[in-house]
Amino acid sequence: MLVRIVKMGFHEMHIDTFLSNFNANKKQIRNFKGCKFLELYRDKNNPNIFFTYSYWETENDLEQYRQSELFKNVWNKTKVLFNIKPEAWSVDKLETLK
Template identity: 45%
Template sequence: MIIRIVKMVFREEEVVAFQQLFAERQSLIRHFEGCTHLELWQDAGKPFTFFTYSWWDSEEHLNNYRNSHFFDDTWKQTKIKFAEKPEAWTVRSVASL
């Protein structure tokens, strides 16, 4: 399993539109083959900063999602709302409490 974390900073006037887009598409993302968990986080001190946190069965599953028409369309609608360049990490858990 891998974990994907994506940091996105939005222009203030685009926050509500992004939240609406995510609400519309979250179920489809969550049920994409290989996705086993999905959360949207908002920075407690920076209300225009959001993170997606998702679990994938493998990097291949994540890449299949990232190469899909669905992702392309969603990302196209999301990236025009950014105030900063997004950042992303693909990580594996090495310890858990």
């Protein structure tokens, strides 16, 4: 399983726009082939910073999503709102403790 973590920073005036776009598309993203989990986090100390956290069955599934019209539509509306360069990590999930 691949875990994708994306850090994004937004201008304060664009946060509601980002959240509206995320909310309009989150179910489609979560239901995209290979996506098993999706969460959105907000930094406690800097409310302009958000993270998406998603699980993908395979790297190919993530890549298929990144090439999809869904991703292109969401990303094109999101990237114009940034106040910092986004950062992304793809990591292998090694262990879960409950």
